[in-house]
Amino acid sequence: MNETMQALVVQQPNVLEIQEKPVPLPGPNEVLARVRSTSICGTDAHLINGDYPGFWPPAFPFTPGHEWAGDIVQLGPGAEELGWKVGDRVAGTSHNACGVCQKCVEGRYNLCENYGKPGLHAQYGHNHQGADATYAVHNVKCIFRLPDSISYDEGAIIDPASIALHVARRGNINPGDTVAITGAGAIGMLAADAARICGAARVVVVGRGYRLKKAGALGSEIVDSEAGDPVAEVRELTGGRGADVVLECAGVPQTLTWAMAMLRKGGRCAMVGIPTEDVMLACKSLVLDELELVGSRASAGEMRRVMPFVADGRMQVGELITHRFPLVEYEKALATFNDRGSGAMKIIVNP
Template identity: 95%
Template sequence: MTDTMQALVVLKPNVLQIQEKPVPRPGPNEVLARVRSTSICGTDAHLINGDYPDFWPPAFPFTPGHEWAGDIVELGPGAGELGWKVGDRVAGTSHNACGVCQKCVEGRYNLCENYGKPGLHAQYGHNHQGVDATYAVHNVKCIFRLPDPVSYDEGAIIDPASIALHVARRGGIEPGDTVAITGAGAIGMLAADAARICGAARVIVVGRGYRLQKAGALGSETVDTVAGDPVAAVRELTGGFGADVVLECAGVPQTLTWALAMLRKGGRCAMVGIPTEDVLLACKSLVLDELELVGSRASAGEMRRVIPFVADGRMQVGELITHRFPLAEYEKALATFNDRGSGAMKIIVNP
């Protein structure tokens, strides 16, 4: 291991540079990992574009990245006593919560009440330096053992897979339910698998283009938003009733409007996409049809739960990998991610 490493640094919105930086050292209950694979997330693209000013990140320059896999090369004090050893293959997640506030004690560490407070909470790649680098330090709360059958590239998609499982669980899916998913991106595609894992009898993905075709190839019914009114199409497929649960995975005002209109009476919409603008909702049906709209943030314990489904293929993460780039070509990787004409789903960056 060298004293320096390559790291992606966002100097200011849309100004990127690969820099040589000192290799960080792990502190108490932390590990240093050799990062083998990272995956570009939609949040990364928004952050790099400056869409969350003074929030994600709190300031530039900044190293993004939070979906990753690699192997441990150094243990900080206490990490060995907690069962970790050099050479362990791991996948990481972003929320390093305080562990002591009421939400953390209840297991909802994604809602840590000390979020962003220095020394109490860090979210890697969001308000704390991320993993788009040769090496990265993570608290042991945020790493999980990677089974031998799962590659590093697939391991980098376990974090979004856990997010997909979390939104499916927030949707309250019951065995036999019909579930509609608005948004055929990576999270939407993984949410389709998560819905089936939770017992959905039917999964209908609403989207367009090559991503919708991929959803069909991976086992979902599909509704093309270009072909006509998607709300009417979902209702036609469900005998006029609508979906028991809708998972909103696109994060744009129109798709949220569709999602609520697709629900069966008494239905529930779980929303994981984050709109960058406010949404105007018609609330009459929300009241008279007793609909439910709930938010879903990151994951809360689902990393451990989702890994076996990745290992046995029920969470089809490998099917979503379309491109691979070295870290030195991150700008090209990001441009490919942002180009709907590129055919990109999940893009892997290998430091």
Template identity: 30%
Template sequence: MKAVYVDDAYTVVVKEVDKPEIQDNEVLIKVRAAGICGSDIHTYKGLHPFRKPPVIIGHEIAGEVVEVGPGVTKFKTGDRVTVEPQTGCGHCEYCLTGNVNYCSDRGAPGIGSWYGAMAEYFAAPEQTVFKLPDDMDYDRGVLVEPFAVGVHAVRKAGIQVGDKVAVLGAGPIGLLAMAAAKAAGATTTLVTDVMDYALEAASHMGASHTMNIMNRPEWTEEAKAAIGGDFDKVLIAAGVPGIIDQSLKLLRKGGRIVTIAMFHGTQTFDIHNLQNQEKEIIGCMTYTREDTITAIDMIQAGAVREEVLITHRLTAEQAAEGFRLVDKKEDSSLKVLVLFD
């Protein structure tokens, strides 16, 4: 089968590899669409903390079940599905309480023996697989995983009806987090970025305010002036230097920051602005099964405008171009899909 490899830093190739042989509790999925994620770009750059080249890349997937193991009871051939691409040990306190994302033995595609999803076929344990609604196409199905990230972040933030929310970063995850915040009841959503086309997409997806912060050192004050006060919650979807301190400046007393982005290096911030005003900074790691179910339901209900978010549909042979587009933010790229016949 064809598989898209990050063979080395900044090197994407298509290779022929053996189709996965499924275990008793696994399903084999004919991949129809796979998305390029921001964390895939970290692997592409050689910066990901645990997914290292050479590796079959990808974990955002939608496709059709073509084979099931003898122990599988919930799926059959022909089912249209997506995958929550993480597993746990199954017996630690975190797995037993539904927090597989906390498990010390958490597994994910592209790590160890689990192939990545950007290939013609993908094997996944039954418990990670979810049926798609009959009228949800594969393009929308592939958005379930990244939208679950936004759903989880909004849940961690405790966003409620009437909240004023800033989303820092208008890449796909930031845009999906903003959509999840709106669905949770946020009435004011300000999205920041340095790319005008991404901010235009944020407006089309329902942001009440947008701001290009390039060369605007006082942008935090300008952002608060734009909404007439401080923000209740801040969602960080861009792991750039100084962004924690900037977020604290946006936040009201007792407000909450959730970090979604993947960070490299050290972040510094004014501890007094955190402690003296009882503000909170909360980490956010992937999602739970509950978040994935919610993401499917919310996409089905129209919470995501996929026609705005999905900007490119490429073949496997064009995957290298897709990674370059996402990395360099070329051709107004947001969510780039790799499609398989």
């Protein structure tokens, strides 16, 4: 192993460099992994664009990347005692929570009450240096064994697959439910698979363009948001009643408005998309129809739960990979990701 490595460094919003940096050393209960594949996430694009100033990241320069897979090359103190060894194939997730606050003890470490406090909580690739590099250090709380049947490229999409499963579980889907998905991006596609895994009888994806066509090819009913009123179309598909559950995966004000209007009486909307602006909601139906709107942040233990579904093909992560780039071409990879005309879904970067 060399003493230095390549790493993506965002010097300031939209100013990217590939730099030669020292290989980090793992501390207590940490491992050093050789990163084989990373995946570009919508959050990465926003972060690099400077959309969350002072929060994600707290400051520039910064190395993003939180969807990744690779293999362990070095163990920090205590990692071996916790069952890890050099050579283990792993997939990583971002939340390195404190483990001792009330939410962590209850298993909801994605809501760690010590979020962002130095030494207590780090979120890799968000407020802590990420995995867009040849090597990355992660706490053992944030890595999961990757089965041999899952490739590194597929492994880099385990984290968003776990987020999709989490939002489906937040939706409280019951067997036989009709579930609508607003947003035909990668999370929306994976949420459609997650809804079926949770027992949905019908899954309707609302979106547009090539992504919507892909959703149809992967087994969902589809509604083109540009062809008319998507709320009316979903209601027509459901005999006028609406969807039992809506998973809001686009994160824009209009789609949340649609999502709430698509719900059946007593329905529940779980929202994972994060709007960058405030949303105005009509609350009359929220009260009179006893609707529910809940947030869904990242995942909380679903990394392990989703892997068998990736391995057996029910979570169709490989179908979403459209482009691959080496790390030195990250700027080109990001431009492709941001270009809706490129046909991009999930873009894999191989350090």
